[in-house]
Amino acid sequence: MTKETYTLQVAGVTRELPIIALNDALCIASFVILGDAEIVKKSAPLLVERLPEIDVIVTAEAKGIPLAHEVANELGFGTYYVARKSVKAYMDSPVIKKVNSITTTDEQILCFDAKDAAAIKGKRVALIDDVISTGESIEALAQLVALAGGEVVAKAAILAEGDAKLREDIIFLEELPLFTK
Numbered sequence: 414m415t416k417e418t419y420t421l422q423v424a425g426v427t428r429e430l431p432i433i434a435l436n437d438a439l440c441i442a443s444f445v446i447l448g449d450a451e452i453v454k455k456s457a458p459l460l461v462e463r464l465p466e467i468d469v470i471v472t473a474e475a476k477g478i479p480l481a482h483e484v485a486n487e488l489g490f491g492t493y494y495v496a497r498k499s500v501k502a503y504m505d506s507p508v509i510k511k512v513n514s515i516t517t518t519d520e521q522i523l524c525f526d527a528k529d530a531a532a533i534k535g536k537r538v539a540l541i542d543d544v545i546s547t548g549e550s551i552e553a554l555a556q557l558v559a560l561a562g563g564e565v566v567a568k569a570a571i572l573a574e575g576d577a578k579l580r581e582d583i584i585f586l587e588e589l590p591l592f593t594k
């Protein structure tokens with residue numbers, strides 16, 4: 414059997430994305446930037462061109478990390494901030510936001526180490542992620558940044574999936590369709 418794929422063209426590169434069933438009704442084209450140094454390298458400057466004036470870059474683990482790293486390099490920022498999905502033993506006085514998700518019943522959190530939260534306070538923040546889809550993840554990250562006292566001035570991703578392409582409050586390079594069965 415030949416696996417179905419979706420041909421994505423973004424930032425001058427082409428990728429055949431495997432189409433994966435999420436449930437009986439919905440399939441996604443799986444877009445994984447972890448390990449794809451070329452897509453990250455080529456997308457970062459295109460996103461930077463579209464960003465407003467910012468002071469800091471924030472992402473959430475895990476798939477946004479390489480992109481946030483490259484965007485930071487492009488902007489000459491020596492630092493960016495990664496929200497974690499669990500409190501680590503090495504975190505000092507973490508700032509924690511409970512996350513509501515319709516896709517899981519387990520309670521989820523996003524958190525910053527206190528020193529990262531302090532660095533974000535009062536700053537203009539760009540949220541960086543690989544894909545914005547339902548918007549839940551980027552919204553949870555925005556809430557954590559707000560809790561830390563930062564001002565979110567941009568929400569940017571390489572791809573906007575499904576209805577996210579209709580949003581006027583996000584920055585993205587290309588659309589990614591959803592597939593119904």
Ligand SMILES: Nc1ncnc2[nH]cnc12
Nearest residue numbers: 441442443444544546574
């Ligand atoms: N199409 C997709 N591929 C990988 N991760 C995703 N997260 C949301 N949509 C995705």
